[in-house]
Amino acid sequence: MIKATIDDVAELAGVSIKTVSRVFNKESNVRASTREKVEAAIAELNYRPNLSARSLAGNKSFVLALIYGHPGAHYVLDIQEGVLEVCRPQGYELVVHPGVYQDKELTKEVTELILEKRIDGVMLTPPISDHAAVINSLKKHNIPLVRVAPTENKSLSPYVETNDQESSYDMTCQLIALGHQRIGFIAGHPDHRAIGLRFEGYKAALIENQIPIDKTLIEQGDNSFESGEKAARVLLALEQKPTAIFAANDDMAAGVMMVAHQMGLKIPQQISVSGFDDTPVAHQLWPGLTTIRQPIRQMAKKATELLLKQIKGKDVQLPASILSSTIIVRESTGKANVKK
């Protein structure tokens, strides 16, 4: 079936195996006519080079690793599929490694993985994109690295990011335009730095619109639904309730909606709610959640390109391009119901 080796191809094409190798690796110094002969032989035999042999001889594995923290299943799967879409056609495979940011063993785990499997390049996703020890170890071993949405030490590796801060700013401005003045904010998990930027966007919008920042309106969450519920219970029990709550992710926003429903508050008439991420939950909730959609798959594709470029020894310039998120307006936000 696929038993053909480089020798078979060489024989059929009437050249040496080195020439076949050159054709396959798109090296120069092959006459066009020779190249065609070889390509015909490859096609006829349905030849595929043996990866193990290539790796052994060339000291490369043709394998990339994706180390992911857990910002949600859809995020991870989207990243994963984006990477595959780009790396497979270029002959690279992907190995995935679920990592836990707080795990003391994480750095060791990752280091062993890349050393044992001779990984050619690594991609890190939030929150691990900002994990200093992992990054250092990778740099030390000189492994090509690319990060998705890092917030710190951006000069350490190529990366891709999205305009989270700007989107949050826009979302907040939109709420203000709807007449909201008391806008609650539920911040994300502190380990997850990229989500921290969302808070910055919120603050910037308030300042820009000369609305004082009221600390009682700001709660700390941890990205989970439950933390959203907890924060909402605090915010909605305030004497001066917010008329809108902006949660740093959809899961927490879903928690807010749950509490609002339980308290008999009408959304959006009595309380507007908005989230961030546009997870599937966002449009399955009632009412539909106004949120922000990141171009996750495109980020993954772009990042993979940057990684492969590095692996192939090409220069990658910093900073990488920034991809834009989009506000998705659904039914959970509406005009402020301000008592006059």
Next chain:
Amino acid sequence: MIKATIDDVAELAGVSIKTVSRVFNKESNVRASTREKVEAAIAELNYRPNLSARSLAGNKSFVLALIYGHPGAHYVLDIQEGVLEVCRPQGYELVVHPGVYQDKELTKEVTELILEKRIDGVMLTPPISDHAAVINSLKKHNIPLVRVAPTENKSLSPYVETNDQESSYDMTCQLIALGHQRIGFIAGHPDHRAIGLRFEGYKAALIENQIPIDKTLIEQGDNSFESGEKAARVLLALEQKPTAIFAANDDMAAGVMMVAHQMGLKIPQQISVSGFDDTPVAHQLWPGLTTIRQPIRQMAKKATELLLKQIKGKDVQLPASILSSTIIVRESTGKANVKK
């Protein structure tokens, strides 16, 4: 760093490389004292065998492939992590391949993947577990195969499954016990056979309880939220409305809840709703969705064990063990509100 080769270890331990190989591969015929010497040398040099060399010489890749259809991001990620948990400690890596059941190219894609990457074993998840062409191709190439929740041709490969049908039966009985007589059912995508069994469970429960099966209460969905909405609009517009709706998955159940909310129907007072899968959505909806949780991760772990057993040439007996699902009761189901 990890530059030590088998020769270095052999030299340090004062034995031949073959003996080192034997120790590493846990072969017999090594004296205990020799084994210890070798192990000490391995530890001292932090030796890790080169995977490529092992693959090339042994004609094995130490790589498994997971071909997944798309039954939902959490399902996929759960499976993936379950597989990794078992295969990594045994020295196997995992390569993932998102496949589309309807894609005409799927069989070719999978075949090329296993041939080019010299995959040692393959796991199929629903709905691809029942994809005859893919299975045949794999069998033809003699690749060890394990399937998650197949419904057909079960003798073709080892597999793991859960008691979907029984769970659906139990869920339906539970609704009946709450006084429901008119129970709507929204069936899943016909390509996804495992979900079809859920319908069988529903029917069995009705028959058992001598409730006539009313075809107007049965709608065909496709596993999507939108199809759940569509089906709910039909069911809830019936002259003789159901008092409960059981959807074959959570996404469709979420669609039902959305429509009920829009129609101003109180859940569960006017309409009970239940789903299947216990996706994160289930407890983020308001009210919380009564549903069924499958032991996805355990299934994946069990399946991986079966796959590795096959790869190592051990006999695997059919049928494989059946793991049990659990009914999770939340607030979306309640007593039937039957007008007397």
Next chain:
DNA sequence: ATGAAAGCGCTAACAT
């Protein structure tokens, strides 16, 4: 522009 020869680091088959 092309080829010959020497490994890459391991396993397998066969000694001993």
Next chain:
DNA sequence: ATGTTAGCGCTTTCAT
């Protein structure tokens, strides 16, 4: 119980 000798199918180096 342990060692020796050939490869596995490529890439690399160095000729030509």
